[in-house]
Amino acid sequence: MNILSSYSIKGGVGKTALAVNLAYALREAGRRTLLVDLDPQGAAAFYFRVDSAEKFKMGNARALTDGLRRNIRESDFPGLDIIPSNLAYRHFDILLHSMEKRRKQLRSVLDGLKSDYDVILMDCPPNITLLSENVFRASDGILVPVIPTVLSRRTFGQLVGFFRDKGLPTEILRPFFSMVQRQNRMHREIMEELPVEHVGFLKTAIPFSVDVEKMGVQRMPLLAYSHACAAALAYRTLCDEILAQSNTPP
């Protein structure tokens, strides 16, 4: 089983678009996939037309696992289930603070769900909190969308710094370029420089696409309504690259 997360400190970088489309591509590749929407905004679940999660007690790891399990919703696409988000998730940090082993609780919660799935993919909120640290410690791979801009480059540097400070393994970071506009010179330059500075960049880049933005209207993953557009093809290639790296080739 693989636990992956889609994460960035910065918002608006294509994090949820990645989570939604990668989840879809994984089930296309025959992997039973669970998408966990940890972002209280609930955009990932919205794209699948799944309502917010029902409220449940989150007093301890056991109750949290049970509550999440009760909230598993089968998507319209066989092989892909979703745990929708809930505004109450904004209290995750407080809850985790009150627990023992507070930095590793999420892993034990996910262990309670893993028997039914080949891949668990988390869509994370854009910040660095105790929940984020739990995500880092629970994940086998952290997919970080990076727009090839100065600001994104800086935030990615901050993330790497955080990992080093906390003694977390930086090799699980799997950055990739997102919302790429090849005609933009700055994009091209940063795409040449950054992979040299940071090992582990995925080769596949996701192009900027208005088709991706239409997901909000269609309320389904891009891959489900636009099979052949450049962004859809890129998401599939990215999925293949991730599976190949996890020693479970597509």
Place this chain on the structure above:
Amino acid sequence: MESDGVLQLPDALTLERLREEVGSRLEIHRAEVRRMKFWDTFEWGIWFGGCVLFSSGGVCRLCRREVGEIGPVICEEEESGAKFRFPRDFRAASMREKLLELTGLRALAPVASATFRQRQADFRNETGKIVCRFEWAEVAGMKDHHPLRYCRILPLRGYEAEAAGLEGVLVGLGAEAATGTPLDFVFRSAGNIPRKYTLQPAFGLGTMTPAREAIGRIIRAMLAIARGNEAGIVSDLDTEFLHDYRICLRKIRSVLSLVKGVYPEDDTLRMRKILGDLARETNRLRDLDVYLLARDEYSALLPEVFRADLGVMFRDFEAERAGVVRKVSARLRSPAWREAIEEVERFVAEGASPLPSHASNFAVGPLVFRRISKRYRKICDIADKLGPETPDEGVHRLRIECKKLRYLMEFFGELIPGEESEVMEKQLRRLQNRLGGFNDCSVQQRFLLDYWSHRKSGLDVALALGGLVSILHLRQQQHRVRIHKALDAFCCAATASTFKQTFKPPAVGMVPENAAP
């Protein structure tokens, strides 16, 4: 009643009717029509192996069977147009191997065909999310059965309440919990219901069942099995029809003589003669079947250089078999054959009353237990005198005695207490296997030499046969050693004591007037 998500539908209940009830959130997909032809063996090896084999749209698929449903595909291949009867007739190795595991020597034959008309439908909630799927199907079987209409409700995880609500709507419109699965319906409408096939049925005997009633039941059951195999022999579908037919006749002959005095002696002799004559007419065909089935095994025994020469013999056998099978088939269809079998049937029919004989009304339990004890002692006596120099005929006699004991224990197994009988039967089986191996080698050597004495041409063939006979002779010697070891275990003090205790008979006597059978 619990529906398990499958509901049987009245004719008027269509998906369109359901949409009238639940509104446009029901999305109906295009209908799919599949004509399917199902295949299995006489013994239903595929069905009872938990699978189902069918051809549809030019593709033959072997699938798992899940509670009367077609499950996931195990293997498949496109139909080539050539007829298939045995696993070897398929091209894909995976298909051949899996089918061989399920069917053994039995031939495949069509067992049912049906037309499945299926439609899928999705029900969405107010946000447009699919919360329940439906599989709407109509199955038309082979005969004049009214088509089966059913729907399967497939709730999506996390939306079970919505599915339950929709099931309630369907029930309100006249749907009912299904009483059988679609596959049940298909086979039922074809008049071909999967049933376990065995040469060792239960006869429902009790210790106090009167002997003649008990023997009658056994013979009637074995005759019914034999007759069930006749069509397969006539059409020469596979070799096992004749094999089983002969076993049934042999068992009937055996049971008539194993428990003496149940029928008048001259009647017993007459019946045994009828059955013996019938069986004898099929001897040559069975012999040829045995050798042709062993073709690969025989070839593997010889060096590569002799294999082609041995092939000459098998081709001779094949040619001869073609003629013999026609003859046997014609005999089985003849009025004389039918009359002979029917005479046995009439003799043992319920209510038929051949003259009483001295043991006909004895309680079968004590009577049989005495016979079993006697047989066991006789085997031990023969074993005692058996040595390395004993001629083959001596070993053969022992084999026949063991077979008689085995039949007795098999026929009357219902009367023998469980655990002990298993141990005794296991030891007896081991001994019989070794005796059988010895006897087969002996018979096969004679058969091959007899073949050569008639052929008398082809030096290469002679060399191959000589090699084979030598190997069989060597094997026979090895079997003899193993027989002694198995006999030591079978006749040891512990086994003898188990036999003695288990089959210690109460006094043989008449069944009291009011005893339950």
